[in-house]
Amino acid sequence: MAHDTHEYHPPGLQHQFEDxxxxxxxxxxxxxxxxxxxxxxxxxxxxxxxxxxxRYPMAFAAGSNHLDALWGGLNTLVLIVSSLTMALAxxxxxxxxxxxxxxxxxxxxxxxxxFLGVKAIEYTDKYNHGLIPVDGLNKKxxxxxxxxxxxxxxxxxxxxxxxxxxxxxxxQAEHLPNPKGNFQIQPDDLKLVVMARDGKFLxxxxxxxxxxxxxxxxxxxxxxxxxxxxxxxxxxxxxALHMIVGLGLMAWLAWKAxxxxxxxxxxxxxxxxxxxxxxxxxxxxxxxxxxYLLGRHFIAHGGGH
Amino acid sequence: MAEKHNHHDSxxxxxxxxxxxxxxxxxxxxxxxxxxxxxxxTYYVALLDLDNALFPGxxxxxxxxxxxxxxxxxxxxxxxxxxxxxxxxxxxxxGFFWLAIMFAFTMQDYLTRVPAGVY
Numbered sequence: 001m002a003h004d005t006h007e008y009h010p011p012g013l014q015h016q017f018e019d020x021x022x023x024x025x026x027x028x029x030x031x032x033x034x035x036x037x038x039x040x041x042x043x044x045x046x047x048x049x050x051x052x053x054x055r056y057p058m059a060f061a062a063g064s065n066h067l068d069a070l071w072g073g074l075n076t077l078v079l080i081v082s083s084l085t086m087a088l089a090x091x092x093x094x095x096x097x098x099x100x101x102x103x104x105x106x107x108x109x110x111x112x113x114x115f116l117g118v119k120a121i122e123y124t125d126k127y128n129h130g131l132i133p134v135d136g137l138n139k140k141x142x143x144x145x146x147x148x149x150x151x152x153x154x155x156x157x158x159x160x161x162x163x164x165x166x167x168x169x170x171x172q173a174e175h176l177p178n179p180k181g182n183f184q185i186q187p188d189d190l191k192l193v194v195m196a197r198d199g200k201f202l203x204x205x206x207x208x209x210x211x212x213x214x215x216x217x218x219x220x221x222x223x224x225x226x227x228x229x230x231x232x233x234x235x236x237x238x239x240a241l242h243m244i245v246g247l248g249l250m251a252w253l254a255w256k257a258x259x260x261x262x263x264x265x266x267x268x269x270x271x272x273x274x275x276x277x278x279x280x281x282x283x284x285x286x287x288x289x290x291x292y293l294l295g296r297h298f299i300a301h302g303g304g305h
Numbered sequence: 306m307a308e309k310h311n312h313h314d315s316x317x318x319x320x321x322x323x324x325x326x327x328x329x330x331x332x333x334x335x336x337x338x339x340x341x342x343x344x345x346x347t348y349y350v351a352l353l354d355l356d357n358a359l360f361p362g363x364x365x366x367x368x369x370x371x372x373x374x375x376x377x378x379x380x381x382x383x384x385x386x387x388x389x390x391x392x393x394x395x396x397x398x399x400g401f402f403w404l405a406i407m408f409a410f411t412m413q414d415y416l417t418r419v420p421a422g423v424y
Binding site for chain 2: 025028029032035039043069073076080087094282288293294
């Protein structure tokens, strides 16, 4: 390791590699192979989304409209900023700027944690509004006073929805009783189906999937919205898990950078963690429009095609 | 394999194009700008009824085009693929190619069942 006149041995070079360039290339290819597997891993879930959305676009539009696109959009920006700070962290490691590398990794971690915090707020909101797709896992909202007219709203979609229920205001719908903590949608959601039927753009699967004997069946429609929320929770949950793993990686990176491990000669771990972080960002770049935005124009304009 | 190597001169690094490639700040700034405004645009475009104004599916198409543009920026510049070896290019493209096969083969089945769209 000393300054031998015959051979210069870079401090980060493992003995099995010819030189730093070959070592760097090997690390990059290994990381990319891992990322390709990650693409296929998330790809399976995107395929599920593709199949079910092509069948039940109205149920997915109803589900999208129960998500808060402003929180989702904010989180997209938070992740984009964290991707930028991560790219800059790699750059400062390449420039042997130890302190700046540590600072940028920590800033990236702060943005990553912010993302997870917003996700927690969103998940809590879903819990409060009966949108966790598993019956019994939602917030239990008792029926007020036990009046029969309220009791009829307890499981509003088990029966055919009347015109009166369809016109209930948003405020009332926000506080639907939910004594058993079941997954439930609001009577307003059925307006989408009525709109789509009147516009004659229901898919064949929807004509079978939402109706019983020619009438809109709230329970059947609800279970198609439930599919959307399963996809939402599995995909965003898996994405959040990747974020948590990324935060762990970065805590380790920040420590290693602080003790002076990385320099212009050896920065592979910073760069590889950066690739992982950017990949997680890319997954969210697709999740945001697919889950939060598509179908939103149905509500924004109150009309169909 | 731990033999002595006597060619560790600094000139030797030229054969590995991605090594020590340091991306300029203006490029990072430009990529960030594209990602930032792409997000803002995709949000507001989603509120417009393009399905009605243009053709059915236009909203989905625009949202995906913006997402693909953002992804391309991240992959090429933040992930340094633009300056990487052909092998890295091939690996990245192969990943998306296989993904496309999965989507295409799945949907050519589901979309061609009779009656259309039902099991």
